[in-house]
Amino acid sequence: MNRPSVFTRAAVFGTAVLALSALTACASAPQGTSGAGTASAGGAYTWWDPYPQHDASSAWAKRVDSCGRQAGVTIERTAYDTTALTNQALLAGQEGNAPDVILLDNPAVSTLADAGMLAPMADFGLDTSRFDKNLIAAGELDGKTYGIPIGANTLALYYNKKILDEAGVDPASIKDWASLGAALEKVKAAGAKPITFAAIGTEEGSFQFLPWFWGAGAQLTQLDSPQAVEALTLWTEWVKSGIAPNSVISNSQNTTWEEFLTGEFAFAENGTWQINSAAQADFPTGVVQIPGKDGGAAATPTGGEFITVPVQQDTARYAATKKILECMTTPEGLVETGTTFAYYIPSTAEGQEQILAKEPSLQPWVDAVRSAKGRTSDNLGTDYPPISEALWTAVQKALSGAASPADALKQAQAQAKQATGD
Amino acid sequence: MTSLRTETVAVRRETRPAAPRNRARRWTAVAFLAPLIVYLLVFYAYPLYRNIELSVHDYTPRAFVQGDPEFTGLENYRDILADGTFLRALRSTAVFTLASIAAQYAIGLALAVFFHRHFRLAATLRAMFLVPWLLPLIVSASTWSWMLNSENGIVNAALQAFGIGQINWLTSPDTSLLAVTIANVWLGVPFNLVILYAGLQNIPAELYEAAGLDGAGAWQRFRRITLPLLRPVSLITLLLGLIYTLKVVDIIWIMTRGGPADASTTLAIWSYREAFGTGQPDFSPAAAVGNLLILIAFVAGLAHVRLQRREEAG
Numbered sequence: 001m002n003r004p005s006v007f008t009r010a011a012v013f014g015t016a017v018l019a020l021s022a023l024t025a026c027a028s029a030p031q032g033t034s035g036a037g038t039a040s041a042g043g044a045y046t047w048w049d050p051y052p053q054h055d056a057s058s059a060w061a062k063r064v065d066s067c068g069r070q071a072g073v074t075i076e077r078t079a080y081d082t083t084a085l086t087n088q089a090l091l092a093g094q095e096g097n098a099p100d101v102i103l104l105d106n107p108a109v110s111t112l113a114d115a116g117m118l119a120p121m122a123d124f125g126l127d128t129s130r131f132d133k134n135l136i137a138a139g140e141l142d143g144k145t146y147g148i149p150i151g152a153n154t155l156a157l158y159y160n161k162k163i164l165d166e167a168g169v170d171p172a173s174i175k176d177w178a179s180l181g182a183a184l185e186k187v188k189a190a191g192a193k194p195i196t197f198a199a200i201g202t203e204e205g206s207f208q209f210l211p212w213f214w215g216a217g218a219q220l221t222q223l224d225s226p227q228a229v230e231a232l233t234l235w236t237e238w239v240k241s242g243i244a245p246n247s248v249i250s251n252s253q254n255t256t257w258e259e260f261l262t263g264e265f266a267f268a269e270n271g272t273w274q275i276n277s278a279a280q281a282d283f284p285t286g287v288v289q290i291p292g293k294d295g296g297a298a299a300t301p302t303g304g305e306f307i308t309v310p311v312q313q314d315t316a317r318y319a320a321t322k323k324i325l326e327c328m329t330t331p332e333g334l335v336e337t338g339t340t341f342a343y344y345i346p347s348t349a350e351g352q353e354q355i356l357a358k359e360p361s362l363q364p365w366v367d368a369v370r371s372a373k374g375r376t377s378d379n380l381g382t383d384y385p386p387i388s389e390a391l392w393t394a395v396q397k398a399l400s401g402a403a404s405p406a407d408a409l410k411q412a413q414a415q416a417k418q419a420t421g422d
Numbered sequence: 423m424t425s426l427r428t429e430t431v432a433v434r435r436e437t438r439p440a441a442p443r444n445r446a447r448r449w450t451a452v453a454f455l456a457p458l459i460v461y462l463l464v465f466y467a468y469p470l471y472r473n474i475e476l477s478v479h480d481y482t483p484r485a486f487v488q489g490d491p492e493f494t495g496l497e498n499y500r501d502i503l504a505d506g507t508f509l510r511a512l513r514s515t516a517v518f519t520l521a522s523i524a525a526q527y528a529i530g531l532a533l534a535v536f537f538h539r540h541f542r543l544a545a546t547l548r549a550m551f552l553v554p555w556l557l558p559l560i561v562s563a564s565t566w567s568w569m570l571n572s573e574n575g576i577v578n579a580a581l582q583a584f585g586i587g588q589i590n591w592l593t594s595p596d597t598s599l600l601a602v603t604i605a606n607v608w609l610g611v612p613f614n615l616v617i618l619y620a621g622l623q624n625i626p627a628e629l630y631e632a633a634g635l636d637g638a639g640a641w642q643r644f645r646r647i648t649l650p651l652l653r654p655v656s657l658i659t660l661l662l663g664l665i666y667t668l669k670v671v672d673i674i675w676i677m678t679r680g681g682p683a684d685a686s687t688t689l690a691i692w693s694y695r696e697a698f699g700t701g702q703p704d705f706s707p708a709a710a711v712g713n714l715l716i717l718i719a720f721v722a723g724l725a726h727v728r729l730q731r732r733e734e735a736g
Contacts, residue, residue, distance in 0.1 A: 388700075
């Protein structure tokens with residue numbers, strides 16, 4: 001009885017020691033390889049992106065690999081989630097070991113460019129003129145371009161065709177706020193829930209509010225203009241009168257989408273990335289562009305990642321980097337990225353034509369992307385994040401009834417002014 | 423303590439030729455202490471120093487990367503104290519913390535006394551009360567926010583059955599602080615239950631028997647025996663509860679992000695939001711708010727030590 005237990009103990013101990021040493025070996029291995037990589041310019045290239053949902057075996061990872069192979073290097077890809085990525089990038093910049101390529105959410109580009117972390121595209125002679133002006137604007141700071149959009153997404157109104165048919169609403173009739181309001185009232189009268197959106201107190205809240213804000217004719221430089229008040233009043237009235245549920249105040253875009261998928265809502269404001277999910281819904285869906293107040297499509301904010309190149313001490317590495325960037329942004333490359341993700345609209349006219357030839361149903365989205373606007377454009381750059389924070393706070397205040405739309409926006413303008421120092 | 427003292431005396435009594443051995447022994451002592459000291463320096467002293475350093479500079483993202491922040495002295499602290507959010511956040515922190523620990527302690531003590539009576543299934547039931555502790559916070563916080571959802575939440579559905587109209591738990595500035603406090607109380611009860619239950623087991627059963635013979639009722643036994651003898655345990659439970667609750671970020675962040683309109687923004691949430699909650703990290707004011715929190719917890723700790731000393735003396 002005693003003996004086996006001693007043996008077992010010894011075995012357990014032995015295994016533990018072995019496991020430990022194996023662990024330490026694993027832990028030290030990557031350091032060794034990355035050290036070697038920095039030493040010789042031809043070795044491993046480091047690549048960060050915000051797509052942890054695409055693992056090493058995904059189509060996206062394979063595409064990154066193949067672009068690396070074409071440039072004659074091996075790419076080591078690491079995925080973080082969006083907010084963690086910006087913080088990681090700042091830390092790496094501080095320690096001077098930034099990766100060769102980072103795919104950044106577009107509002108973060110000007111922040112990192114302003115920090116002096118990114119190399120301008122002109123430095124490696126990359127031609128940026130073929131990209132849509134409205135899309136690449138988010139990568140521009142003081143006349144220099146610090147990144148290229150690998151694709152773009154934006155917002156529109158998805159609708160539930162079943163509910164609209166029952167309520168007798170023709171989606172084509174929605175041309176301005178008045179006709180949208182009439183459609184929502186009709187849906188409400190028919191007993192369905194009219195609309196849902198995300199007004200959460202984060203960047204997503206500002207992102208969703210901007211089409212209405214810009215659609216009313218307001219500017220981010222003047223948060224308390226009468227036009228801005230009109231836009232916020234529109235949302236506030238919707239929540240007050242029950243046209244939109246009260247939960248929009250804490251809804252993220254994903255939650256909103258889940259609400260829409262229940263089939264109870266007639267409209268949902270959401271983005272290009274839900275195209276596949278909408279096609280698989282239990283009910284027929286369609287898309288209309290978000291209308292401006294007095295007609296026409298409202299400018300919607302562009303979303304999507306920019307491919308950026310952090311400054312390297314060893315400038316010899318840029319040659320391969322340039323090849324990788326070109327591989328990712330040829331028209332074919334953009335279409336491939338677009339279809340890989342199922343939600344990206346190419347960022348060049350040529351790419352857009354090619355993806356439309358393949359999938360004509362993307363037409364409303366291509367239109368929306370063409371009329372879209374970067375959040376950091378108008379040379380707002382690094383002023384955008386504090387302005388956006390003030391804006392989503394105002395939206396939260398007005399919708400929750402803590403302040404009237406006019407007062408909430410007045411406070412927001414004061415807050416933004418103080419934060420941006422003008 | 424005593425063994426250490428005798429040792430020094432013994433060392434002193436040794437004669438001169440033994441001095442090198444003495445020194446060697448001291449080096450051995452240092453060598454044994456070194457890992458602990460290095461650990462303390464790396465994981466406690468340095469982060470604290472860094473936090474203070476962040477708070478007295480103006481760390482913009484640019485300065486953070488370039489490593490050339492402007493020294494601003496106490497300006498960050500002055501800005502924070504002058505900010506309208508500060509008083510609100512301080513008040514919310516006080517309400518959230520005090521309400522949480524009071525309710526956690528009361529419920530935890532009630533349950534501990536209840537389970538102390540050893541009935542059948544007591545152990546199983548007690549184990550079930552520990553579930554909130556075992557669940558990952560992201561799970562419990564998300565579950566709470568679903569339950570408290572204005573339109574589809576189960577809480578509102580239950581209230582509606584009793585004819586109470588829709589309460590916008592998480593989306594009204596009047597109730598969001600209450601909603602996150604309720605969730606936090608639920609999370610903290612198991613901790614209080616476990617410690618107080620352990621404390622109860624240290625109270626000798628004879629005392630209760632004697633009191634019973636003297637004709638003390640249940641309430642009197644609780645008031646005259648349980649409460650006074652549980653005092654030291656209660657004090658440490660409340661202090662730990664205070665420190666844990668002061669720095670709660672996750673549950674509030676997941677449920678309301680401190681909103682709507684800052685209604686559930688505590689100091690910890692404010693600090694987190696400045697640093698990580700927006701597109702542009704503001705590390706310096708965030709660090710300054712964090713330091714204020716450390717200060718508050720430190721003062722509470724001092725008060726605890728003082729109370730304990732008085733107790734030991736008296």
